[in-house]
Amino acid sequence: MKQRIVVVGNGMVxxxxxxxxxxxxxxxxxxxxxxxxxxxxAYDRVQLSKYFSGSTAEDLALTTxxxxxxxxxxxxxxxxxxxxxxxxxxxxxxxxxxxAYDKLILATGSFPFVPxxxxxxxxxxxxxxxxxxxxxxTYSAARSKVGVVVGGGLLGLEAAAALKAxxxxxxxxxxxPRLMAVxxxxxxxxxxxxxxxALGVKIHTQKATTEIVAGTEARxxxxxxxxxxxxxxxxxFSAGIRPQDELARKCGIVMxxxxxxxxxxxxxxxxxxxxxxxECALWQNRIYGLVAPGYQMAKVAVxxxxxxxEQFTGADMSTKLKxxxxxxxxxxxxxxxxxxxxxxxxxxxxxxxxxxxxxxxxNTKLLGAVLVGEVEAYGTLQQMCVxxxxxxxxxxxxILPSVDGAGMAMGVVALxxxxxxxxxxxxxxxxxxxxxxxxxxxxxxxxxxxxxxxxCGGCAVLTKQVxxxxxxxxxxxxxxxxxxxxxxxxxxLADIVRIKKIKTFxxxxxxxxxxxxxxxxxxxxxxxxxxxxNEYVLDEKHIGLQDTNDIFLGNxxxxxxxxxxxxxxxxxITPEKLIVLGQVAKEYxxxxxxxxxxxxxxxxxQLHQLPxxxxxxxxxxxETGHAYGKSLRTVKSCVGSTWCRYGVLDSVSMAITLENxxxxxxxxxxxxxxxxxxxxxxxxxxxxxFGVIATENGWNLFVCGxxxxxxxxxxxxxxxxxxxxxxxxxxxxxxxxxxxxxxLQRTSVWLENLxxxxxxxKKVVIEDKLSIAEELEAQMQYNIDQYQCEWKTTIENPERxxxxxxxxxxxxxxxNLAYVAERGQVRPAxxxxxxxxxxxxxLAD
Amino acid sequence: xxxxxxxxVCEYQDLLPDTGLCALVNKQQIxxxxxxxxNEVFAVSNFDPIGEANVLSRGIIGSIGDEVVxxxxxxxxxxxxxxxxxxxxxxHTIPVYPVRVEDGLVQVxx
Numbered sequence: 001m002k003q004r005i006v007v008v009g010n011g012m013v014x015x016x017x018x019x020x021x022x023x024x025x026x027x028x029x030x031x032x033x034x035x036x037x038x039x040x041x042a043y044d045r046v047q048l049s050k051y052f053s054g055s056t057a058e059d060l061a062l063t064t065x066x067x068x069x070x071x072x073x074x075x076x077x078x079x080x081x082x083x084x085x086x087x088x089x090x091x092x093x094x095x096x097x098x099x100a101y102d103k104l105i106l107a108t109g110s111f112p113f114v115p116x117x118x119x120x121x122x123x124x125x126x127x128x129x130x131x132x133x134x135x136x137x138t139y140s141a142a143r144s145k146v147g148v149v150v151g152g153g154l155l156g157l158e159a160a161a162a163l164k165a166x167x168x169x170x171x172x173x174x175x176x177p178r179l180m181a182v183x184x185x186x187x188x189x190x191x192x193x194x195x196x197x198a199l200g201v202k203i204h205t206q207k208a209t210t211e212i213v214a215g216t217e218a219r220x221x222x223x224x225x226x227x228x229x230x231x232x233x234x235x236x237f238s239a240g241i242r243p244q245d246e247l248a249r250k251c252g253i254v255m256x257x258x259x260x261x262x263x264x265x266x267x268x269x270x271x272x273x274x275x276x277x278x279e280c281a282l283w284q285n286r287i288y289g290l291v292a293p294g295y296q297m298a299k300v301a302v303x304x305x306x307x308x309x310e311q312f313t314g315a316d317m318s319t320k321l322k323x324x325x326x327x328x329x330x331x332x333x334x335x336x337x338x339x340x341x342x343x344x345x346x347x348x349x350x351x352x353x354x355x356x357x358x359x360x361x362x363n364t365k366l367l368g369a370v371l372v373g374e375v376e377a378y379g380t381l382q383q384m385c386v387x388x389x390x391x392x393x394x395x396x397x398x399i400l401p402s403v404d405g406a407g408m409a410m411g412v413v414a415l416x417x418x419x420x421x422x423x424x425x426x427x428x429x430x431x432x433x434x435x436x437x438x439x440x441x442x443x444x445x446x447x448x449x450x451x452x453x454x455x456c457g458g459c460a461v462l463t464k465q466v467x468x469x470x471x472x473x474x475x476x477x478x479x480x481x482x483x484x485x486x487x488x489x490x491x492x493l494a495d496i497v498r499i500k501k502i503k504t505f506x507x508x509x510x511x512x513x514x515x516x517x518x519x520x521x522x523x524x525x526x527x528x529x530x531x532x533x534n535e536y537v538l539d540e541k542h543i544g545l546q547d548t549n550d551i552f553l554g555n556x557x558x559x560x561x562x563x564x565x566x567x568x569x570x571x572x573i574t575p576e577k578l579i580v581l582g583q584v585a586k587e588y589x590x591x592x593x594x595x596x597x598x599x600x601x602x603x604x605x606q607l608h609q610l611p612x613x614x615x616x617x618x619x620x621x622x623e624t625g626h627a628y629g630k631s632l633r634t635v636k637s638c639v640g641s642t643w644c645r646y647g648v649l650d651s652v653s654m655a656i657t658l659e660n661x662x663x664x665x666x667x668x669x670x671x672x673x674x675x676x677x678x679x680x681x682x683x684x685x686x687x688x689x690f691g692v693i694a695t696e697n698g699w700n701l702f703v704c705g706x707x708x709x710x711x712x713x714x715x716x717x718x719x720x721x722x723x724x725x726x727x728x729x730x731x732x733x734x735x736x737x738x739x740x741x742x743x744l745q746r747t748s749v750w751l752e753n754l755x756x757x758x759x760x761x762k763k764v765v766i767e768d769k770l771s772i773a774e775e776l777e778a779q780m781q782y783n784i785d786q787y788q789c790e791w792k793t794t795i796e797n798p799e800r801x802x803x804x805x806x807x808x809x810x811x812x813x814x815x816n817l818a819y820v821a822e823r824g825q826v827r828p829a830x831x832x833x834x835x836x837x838x839x840x841x842x843l844a845d
Numbered sequence: 846x847x848x849x850x851x852x853x854v855c856e857y858q859d860l861l862p863d864t865g866l867c868a869l870v871n872k873q874q875i876x877x878x879x880x881x882x883x884n885e886v887f888a889v890s891n892f893d894p895i896g897e898a899n900v901l902s903r904g905i906i907g908s909i910g911d912e913v914v915x916x917x918x919x920x921x922x923x924x925x926x927x928x929x930x931x932x933x934x935x936x937h938t939i940p941v942y943p944v945r946v947e948d949g950l951v952q953v954x955x
Contacts, residue, residue, distance in 0.1 A: 516908035
């Protein structure tokens with residue numbers, strides 16, 4: 001008989017509990033039933049503001065009904081548990097349903113506190129907590145010009161970001177004298193305010209709202225205790241949270257004086273076999289309003305139920321986040337409340353950076369820190385604080401800008417193995433080191449194996465430091481040299497070629513390498529040269545560098561013949577051109593197949609046939625499709641608004657524009673695009689390196705997706721773009737990838753290994769943090785201006801055509817080729833078929 | 846003992862620097878390579894014993910340590926151009942042939 005585990009509430013923490021339990025070694029001993037009053041399963045409330053930059057409820061989901069079904073988790077949505085029958089060990093829902101439990105988990109979370117102000121219940125007075133709240137905010141924002149957030153804490157500023165993103169004139173009204181009063185000190189709060197005001201959000205501190213009445217210019221008027229007032233069309237209350245403890249209270253479970261369900265170190269409440277976890281739980285008179293401590297409680301409860309010994313003994317409340325684009329972090333005793341504590345402060349008004357560390361009275365331990373504007377040190381400081389590590393001899397170095405760039409990478413080696421590096425997934429330093437010992441060597445590996453840095457991503461820098469340190473410790477040479485001929489990475493070689501304007505491999509090898517080169521560095525250099533200077537690849541200077549396919553401008557198949565893929569931009573093709581392809585295929589007996597990229601592949605062309613075939617194709621208006629190159633391949637499109645009943649924008653025209661713009665651009669690896677005419681996404685753009693999806697507000701751009709061997713869902717990069725901005729961003733991202741990517745590294749892996757990840761890429765491309773955006777665009781334009789159809793150039797040059805023969809000294813063909821017929825076409829004979837002398841198809845001349 | 850004949854197969858200028866070509870000599874497919882840096886011509890069998898296709902002349906040449914090699918265009922194993930030995934799978938060795946440039950012609954002995 002399985003134990004029945006009933007989980008009330010399916011928020012982040014409730015789900016975490018379930019996920020931990022069903023992943024436990026003894027999972028089959030338990031039957032899990034979960035209730036949610038919301039209409040959907042758990043989603044990521046931490047990322048709620050992403051809803052306003054284009055993420056959907058689906059994107060935010062932490063689980064799916066499919067996953068719960070697979071794990072035999074019974075879930076009941078939209079039915080609230082209203083009572084507990086302790087005697088019969090049953091819960092009772094609003095609809096009258098009764099479910100028996102052996103163990104009961106209360107994970108009811110919290111609700112937003114709405115201050116008791118007269119008039120706070122208007123139609124456009126809202127809160128910010130659930131997806132339904134966001135839907136209401138969206139609805140209201142569309143009917144408003146001005147919005148006010150009541151509450152200048154962490155969530156309030158997130159809500160302000162949401163209003164700002166909705167295009168409203170945004171105000172924040174705060175009772176305290178500064179923003180984020182809980183996490184920041186005066187100096188930090190002041191700088192945060194300045195930065196946020198510079199973004200156009202108006203901040204009003206020390207304001208107590210007394211009433212909300214009808215406005216004269218806007219919908220409402222807020223009157224403040226000091227006599228001033230503010231008019232607004234909508235009001236968002238974000239003045240803190242209160243534990244959702246109504247059920248426990250009703251059933252007589254022991255509560256804190258100011259609410260919250262009292263728990264012990266096992267997360268048990270005063271009622272037998274009843275646990276409470278997350279924001280509804282009160283441990284040592286404290287509510288933890290962050291997700292990481294909630295996750296920790298979930299882990300402890302699972303441990304207690306399954307006979308483990310884990311205890312909840314408090315949690316670190318350090319946070320690092322980005323509010324309205326401003327980096328903010330708070331660690332430990334940020335206010336210096338510890339008796340005798342001292343502090344060091346660094347404040348730079350020019351670069352808008354504020355850092356303060358609080359140290360123990362004897363100046364040996366770090367107690368807390370506040371960082372605004374630059375939070376790079378967060379990982380190190382937080383670890384130092386949590387693990388009680390000794391301060392360096394000169395604690396100044398922790399906050400002063402490093403002069404030599406060496407900075408304060410100190411620390412990770414000194415961390416204990418038990419130090420938690422990723423709080424989202426509770427990954428310790430030991431777990432990362434263990435992964436490295438088992439062969440992981442890239443951030444991509446570490447993420448896949450340990451899940452570290454795949455949640456909020458805040459620990460990415462620290463995770464990489466731990467990984468690198470462990471690699472060095474293992475004696476693994478962390479060499480990024482492309483091959484034995486160059487002591488440089490591909491990125492470095494690309495910089496050398498670009499900055500020194502190197503035009504040939506010989507020049508590069510003479511100046512920066514040694515030996516003869518090889519099949520690694522030669523094609524890589526060919527790609528770099530082509531990306532920056534875009535000269536004809538079969539020019540005498542470059543021909544010896546070209547890889548298998550490039551050197552004959554075709555895709556070599558297993559028997560040494562080639563396949564031919566002409567460009568069919570956007571997948572749009574005229575009947576006349578289709579007929580030409582059919583005629584060519586028929587004449588040369590080529591096997592014909594439609595590719596995944598909406599083009600037609602003609603297989604089995606012998607070397608000597610390529611020029612004649614391409615002559616026909618070029619005359620018919622075809623161009624090379626670069627299917628052989630590490631370059632832009634295709635831009636797949638759906639039919640879009642020209643024909644489709646649901647199309648929002650003309651995806652085919654955009655696809656053709658993009659394909660013609662970037663055709664032939666060579667890169668570290670192949671690049672694929674997709675353009676969909678609406679969010680039904682028939683072009684599967686989110687599985688491409690660049691995905692473009694039409695919305696009513698313009699184009700949404702997704703980047704760094706991949707199908708193939710390691711599928712990766714593309715990341716939403718920017719929304720609501722017009723044509724020109726879309727192209728500008730693609731130019732920049734693509735050229736940045738060309739410059740910095742590793743050899744044969746697809747954009748997906750490139751992004752995963754890019755320090756700072758998507759946020760950094762956005763900074764470089766959208767905010768132009770490195771001041772290179774113009775240069776990237778110019779470089780792309782130069783490449784595009786040099787475009788030529790390589791096949792057209794080739795067939796017009798008789799000297800070049802000499803090499804397109806199997807034998808330089810004979811017109812005979814390769815006698816090793818053998819084809820058989822299958823389904824009306826040819827294919828290479830298998831070895832067994834050759835040996836059994838099956839009837840072969842005669843080849844075309 | 847009759848000395849083997851030198852057979853002319855193509856003009857030296859047909860063999861572009863750091864590329865290969867295939868010639869048919871006595872029904873044998875011979876891959877010829879021209880290393881510009883070494884100022885040296887190489888001749889080996891054109892047949893890739895691993896990919897089982899006549900393609901080696903279309904591979905990239907270069908060096909691995911001190912060895913001069915061609916990388917198979919199919920699966921990228923390296924064959925030593927002086928000894929014919931496969932670096933990754935030494936059980937495979939391809940024939941190598943004497944080769945020279947005379948009066949602007951590439952000649953092989955077979």
